[in-house]
Amino acid sequence: xxxxxxxxxxxxxxxxxxxxxxEEEGKEIDPLEAAQAEAAEYKxxxxxxxxxxxxxxxRLEKDKMNAVAYANESFATDIxxxxxxxxxxxxxxxxANEENSSDVLEKMKEGVKLTYEQLKxxxxxxxxxxxxxxxxxxxxxxxxxxxxxxxxxxxxxxxQVMQKGYTIKDRVxxxxxxxxxx
Numbered sequence: 001x002x003x004x005x006x007x008x009x010x011x012x013x014x015x016x017x018x019x020x021x022x023e024e025e026g027k028e029i030d031p032l033e034a035a036q037a038e039a040a041e042y043k044x045x046x047x048x049x050x051x052x053x054x055x056x057x058x059r060l061e062k063d064k065m066n067a068v069a070y071a072n073e074s075f076a077t078d079i080x081x082x083x084x085x086x087x088x089x090x091x092x093x094x095x096a097n098e099e100n101s102s103d104v105l106e107k108m109k110e111g112v113k114l115t116y117e118q119l120k121x122x123x124x125x126x127x128x129x130x131x132x133x134x135x136x137x138x139x140x141x142x143x144x145x146x147x148x149x150x151x152x153x154x155x156x157x158x159x160q161v162m163q164k165g166y167t168i169k170d171r172v173x174x175x176x177x178x179x180x181x182x
């Protein structure tokens with residue numbers, strides 16, 4: 001196709017040069033030749049515009065593929081800090097012995113709490129929120145895995161949360177696993 005385009009461009013350029021030379025020499029210009037030269041010029045512009053369009057289309061497709069492939073890059077970067085915190089906790093466990101075990105345990109408890117809070121902040125930053133599990137059962141966000149009898153709750157109310165559920169923006173990532181009152 002490119003060889004064909006080059007041949008077309010060369011013939012168009014030759015025709016345009018002939019018309020321009022004829023105009024300069026003051027010769028009469030054949031209307032057919034002038035129309036052919038003009039048509040060649042428009043064809044050249046069309047081919048160039050079409051090639052630019054195809055190149056832009058390929059670039060957009062490549063950008064789209066990259067956007068999909070690397071969509072979670074920001075989230076992954078944020079979560080790495082949480083992984084570092086867990087690694088530090090594991091290293092401190094390995095350094096524990098009988099003499100300092102109670103101190104290490106207290107520091108571990110504090111470190112795990114801080115890491116948990118850090119993870120919650122990362123999730124919140126990325127629009128991932130915990131589903132509220134109070135009150136009446138909502139089949140859109142809750143999944144009932146059992147029914148129990150309870151004098152403290154009304155029928156259809158959530159009695160206990162077995163596993164927390166989460167949403168990302170307005171979409172449910174995982175429904176909350178709950179038990180409801182009969």
